[in-house]
Amino acid sequence: MxxxxxxxxxxxxxxxxxxxxxxxxxxxxxxxxxPALERKAKALMETxxxxxxxxxxxxxxxASMAADMRSQIREWIMAGEEPEHIRxxxxxxxxxxxxxxxxxxxxxxxxxxxxxxxxxLGLLLLRGRIKGRNRS
Amino acid sequence: xxxxxxWLPLALFLAFFGLFASGLLKPDDRIITSKLVGQRLPSFSxxxxxxxxxxxxxxxxxxxxxxxxxxxxxxxVPCAAEAPQLMALxxxxxxxxxxxxxxxxADVDQFLNRYGNPYSRIGLDARSSVQIALGSxxxxxxxxxxxxxxxxxQHVGDIRADDVAMILQRMEEAR
Numbered sequence: 001m002x003x004x005x006x007x008x009x010x011x012x013x014x015x016x017x018x019x020x021x022x023x024x025x026x027x028x029x030x031x032x033x034x035p036a037l038e039r040k041a042k043a044l045m046e047t048x049x050x051x052x053x054x055x056x057x058x059x060x061x062x063a064s065m066a067a068d069m070r071s072q073i074r075e076w077i078m079a080g081e082e083p084e085h086i087r088x089x090x091x092x093x094x095x096x097x098x099x100x101x102x103x104x105x106x107x108x109x110x111x112x113x114x115x116x117x118x119x120x121l122g123l124l125l126l127r128g129r130i131k132g133r134n135r136s
Numbered sequence: 137x138x139x140x141x142x143w144l145p146l147a148l149f150l151a152f153f154g155l156f157a158s159g160l161l162k163p164d165d166r167i168i169t170s171k172l173v174g175q176r177l178p179s180f181s182x183x184x185x186x187x188x189x190x191x192x193x194x195x196x197x198x199x200x201x202x203x204x205x206x207x208x209x210x211x212x213v214p215c216a217a218e219a220p221q222l223m224a225l226x227x228x229x230x231x232x233x234x235x236x237x238x239x240x241x242a243d244v245d246q247f248l249n250r251y252g253n254p255y256s257r258i259g260l261d262a263r264s265s266v267q268i269a270l271g272s273x274x275x276x277x278x279x280x281x282x283x284x285x286x287x288x289x290q291h292v293g294d295i296r297a298d299d300v301a302m303i304l305q306r307m308e309e310a311r
Contacts, residue, residue: 065267
């Protein structure tokens with residue numbers, strides 16, 4: 001019985017987030033008035049990884065740090081900063097880890113090469129088949 | 137050749153299975169360290185976060201002697217757990233400054249009243265901008281800034297009792 005009560009209590013309890021009570025930064029959840037700039041900012045935010053919830057982009061995350069990053073990115077974009085420049089700035093601080101955009105780094109060459117390799121392999125197999133059929 | 141080829145899918149399956157299994161079983165490392173360790177401290181200037189401590193600018197961290205820069209927040213539970221260790225470091229002669237993240241003065245005052253105040257200066261980073269510029273990924277974190285303004289070491293997470301000796305050693309090395 002006690003265990004059941006404990007379980008019920010657990011189900012009713014609200015999760016506690018250790019986050020600040022401050023209101024969010026001005027542009028955390030407010031779009032830039034200029035839609036072209038907002039598109040630019042949004043595209044960048046979707047490829048920047050949240051440091052608190054590490055499998056979400058800062059565009060998806062509710063963490064206060066992600067909100068601060070969104071606001072900062074929007075403010076930089078409004079100030080005329082290029083998205084790729086902001087990405088480089090962040091990578092300088094957090095490493096490649098912070099960006100979801102794959103780079104041309106040698107580590108990633110197999111990733112880029114694999115599709116070509118597989119298509120080549122497929123064509124080779126196809127050629128073998130067609131040749132075999134023609135013969136019979 | 138053909139006989140061997142028959143085993144290829146199975147071999148591939150086992151290779152992938154092994155890859156995923158090792159990925160799943162490997163302990164999860166979620167610590168993101170700053171890539172600025174070993175480089176110059178970025179320059180910043182922050183307003184005062186507490187009523188009885190002055191504001192903090194990056195120039196004030198470069199004094200010819202190593203200093204500890206603690207990133208904390210009054211709303212952060214591990215920061216409270218870390219307070220006794222910071223006190224111990226202060227008593228051992230370490231100069232500690234702090235940046236309070238997304239905080240309010242009344243909350244910082246209350247936090248310091250409750251858990252002690254080992255800080256010389258406390259800057260208020262209301263929107264995490266200096267935290268991001270430092271490559272810090274959460275609270276608490278501590279940076280050792282050497283006498284020339286270079287980031288010598290970053291400690292991610294709270295300083296535990298058994299980290300104190302190591303921090304003192306690192307402070308000595310940064311001299």
